[in-house]
Amino acid sequence: MSLTSMGDPQEQQLFNLTRTLLQQPDLCTLAQALTQHLQQADLACHAAIVLAADEQHPQVRYFGVDDSGEAIIKVDELAMAGGPVSHILARPEMLHCAAAEFHEVWPTLAVSGLYPAFGYYGMLPLALGGKIVGGCEILRLDDRPWSEKERSRLRSLAQVVALAVEQIQSRLNDNQHHELLCRERNDFRLLVAITNAVLSKLDLDELISEIAHEIHNNFGIDSISIVLRANRRHRLTVYSTHYIDRDSPVHDQSEVNEQGTLSERVFNSKKMLLLNLHQRDSLAPYERMLFDMWGNQIQTLCLLPLMSGDNILGVLKLAQCQEHIFTTANLKLLHQIAERIAIAVDNALAYQEIRRLKERLIDENLALTEQINNVAADFGEIIGQSQAMRDVMRQVEMVAQSNSTVLILGETGTGKELIARAIHNQSARNGRRMVKLNCAAMPAGLLESDLFGHERGAFTGASAQHIGRFELADKSSLFLDEVGDMPLELQPKLLRVLQEQEFERLGSNKVIRTDVRLIAATNCDLQQMVADKAFRSDLYYRLNVFPIHLPPLRERPQDIPLLVKAFTFKIARRLERTIDSIPAETLRTLSRMEWPGNVRELENVIERAVLLTRGNVLQLSLPEMMLPFQARHDALPEEAPPREGEDEYQRIVRVLKETNGVIAGPRGAAQRLGLKRTTLISRMKRLGIDKDKVLAG
Structure with a gap:
């Protein structure tokens, strides 16, 4: 670079100035240092750097300082792009004019508030690599134009400024590149860490807890949720973690209606949703809960779809009270994290389904083994040519092809299970084996678990998940033998399955839908039990849709x-x-x-x-x-008739004492009173008779 000769003192001054300008960290401080030099040399009162982006982009960037020394950076696409810099780009020579001419030619810039009051305006072209990239803007308070000698010094000074601009931009680009590399490296490390953390979790609850932990630690987000579609239509299962207390996060699982939620919008669009929610907005229950939890502060929500190919598995929902936490860089990284989470959720759901099918297969094998072992006790095909049995078989043919509930009534040993098998085998469900359960043979405490299943830890001794008979019998038939012996407290749950075709396992709030055809059997008089309050009337009517009476x-x-x-x-x-x-x-x-x-x-x-x-x-x-x-007949005790003046309460108490508290069996109180065991128990409850107190008295 050649500089105009100005004598030794001036050359030394230019050298010192060059060193000063090259040491500036950014373009605004460069404009400030240049302003100070021009003021000392009485060449100008103000200086700024104006750079054009490129020929395809008319954007212009302005770098300067105000009177108090504060940096001014302005990016403009129209006003400054059509101002003096366009003249410099077209004619690479110094532009200078009086303030009046400047106001006349560029009125928009004159009233922009960007310039202090001035009398004379100038702009020196800045060349980098033989190309004009912008100009050095200078202002004079008075209206004196620059002399030829001053213009020569300014042109030399412009070469130094161009060199400083080039060095600053190069240094900033290097720093930006270095920061970009560091950020990419850190993002990559974070992605690897999160990938390793979440892909190693196959249990859905553990996976969601790990996701919340990683996102909270790395982004400072305090409410993290995974939203999945529930088994029931138009319902969503929301797994949430809230870091109200950093040491003790609050975990929550709930089921909500999908309609009207933000998650529904993401499920439909399969695109990210970013918005600020105010308390006055129309809110779904989850968002209302966020306001209550965080003291009615504005909530910034980011909802990211969890995609598996073209299918959306769920939604990653992030909420924070800070408005500017979801920066462009953070959103880009969160998109990449959501892709990893989607893979992990897909794996966890697949593992959950495999485990469910495996456990169902184990339970089916156990149930089938139980049934196979009991085949020898069955008396093979139905045998009978009597009119009574022909009537029964005609009823079986009539009801078999429907899905109606069947109630088989008859004494013990008449073959109720055989009739149930005949109904199943002649139905459209005969492709799967009928599942059966004897309600009388199962302890009351275990009957609910055997019917509906249980989760691990649901009660003491529940060391593994158990699939219940209703789940095993999906798309098949379930035969409940001795249904009259089902405990009263369990009957509403059976009624719900019959009405809604859905249930929950013990220890779980997850609704499981099932398609089961129920065949029930009993040797009890259910009508009398209903009258004695020993059997629910609504369940009786639900079971008694198509009764079949087996003759003794x-x-x-x-x-x-x-x-x-x-x-x-x-x-x-x-x-x-x-x-x-x-x-x-x-x-x-x-x-x-x-x-x-x-x-x-x-x-x-x-x-x-x-x-x-x-x-x-x-x-x-x-x-x-x-x-x-x-x-056996000779040994049976005679029925105890009521004594004169003895009411029902007194008669039952007397017979209990005579039988030493034995209720069932050939020598029990029920036999002597001429009642069924269940009927006697029901009447004792109704009359408030406690057997132990009767014997103790």
Whole structure:
């Protein structure tokens, strides 16, 4: 670079000035240092740097200082772009004019408030790499134009200013590049850390807690939520963590209606939503809760879609009281974090489904094993040609193809489960095995868990999740045997499943929908139980949609020979015996018997006869076979009639004392009072009779 010769003192002064200008950290301080020099040299009272972006972008940047030394940076796309700098870019020579001419040519700039009062205006072109990039703007208080000698010094000074501008821009670009690299490095480290943290969590609750922890620690955001669509339509499950107390964050899980929520907008658009919420805005329950939690402060919300391909899995919802926390850089990083979270959520949901299916498979295997083990106890296909059984089978055919609830009524041992299997096998649900549960065989405390399932930790001893029978029977049939023995407190839950086709496992508020066809059976008089308040009337009406009454064996004696033959050959084959003949007298004798235990009792008698038979003709010792029935009937105590002047309360108390508190069984109080066990228990509750107090008294 060549400079005009000004003599040794002036050259030294220019050298010192050059060193001073090159040491300035930014363009505003450069303009300030240049102003001070021009004022000392009486060349100008004010200086500024004006740079044009490029030919394609008319944007102009102004760098200067005000009278108090405060930096002024202004970016303009119109007024300054059409001002003196456009003249400099077109004609690379010094521009100078009086204030009046400046106001006339550029009136918009003159009234912009950017310039102090001046009398004469000048702009020197700044060249970098042989290209004009802008100008050095100078002002004089008076209206004196610059002399030729002053213009020569100013041109030399402009070369130094151009060199300083180039160095400052280069240094700033290097710093910006370095800061960008540092920020990218830190962002990359953060992404790796969050990726490792969240992808290692397969449990959904643990994953969401880890997500909230990482976002709070790295961004200072105090309310973090993951919103997923619930099993029920138009419902959202919101998993939230709020850092009201940094050491003890508040975790919350709730289910809300999707309609009208901000999350609904994101689910529909699949795009980010960023907005400020005020208390006066129309708010959904979650946003209203945020205002209550943070003292009605303005909430800045950022909702990011969690995408898996083209499908949206959920929404990452971030809320903060500070308005400027979601900067452009932060939003870019949060988008990348949301992509990682979406993968983690997808994995967790897949793992949850695999675990559910695995546990369901285990429970199905257990249930099927239980049923397979009990197949031997069933008496195979339905056997019977009597009119009573033909009526039953006609009812089975009528109801099988529907999804209606069926209530099978009959004494113990009449084959209620066999009828339930026939209904299932003739239905459209026969592609899946029927699931069954005996309500009387299950302790009351475990019956609810067996029906609806439980989560791990739901009660003492619940070390793993358990799938209930209603969930196992989805798309199939559920047979509830001895439904009359179901505890009263559990009956409303059964009623809800029948009405709504949904339930929750014990220890969970997650609603599970199920498509189950219910077949119930009982040997109890449900109508009498309803009258005695021992069974809910609404559940009875829901179960009694299509009742089927099974006749006891004594009412269809013509079927007994068929049953005897079928049982004899089946049992003989199982015991590896050969019996090919049954005496006619044996069949007539068996047909005349009462059979209090019905078909099940008949099968047991035949099995005993097969075991006692020597040879291939069934041997039945009639006196020996009759003895248990007669002995049982003879041993039964007589019914206790009411005594004169004795009311129901006094009679029950007396009989309880006479039976030593025994309620059920052939010698129990229910037998002596001529009542069913459940009916007696119901009446004792209604009359306030405590068995222990009666015996103690």
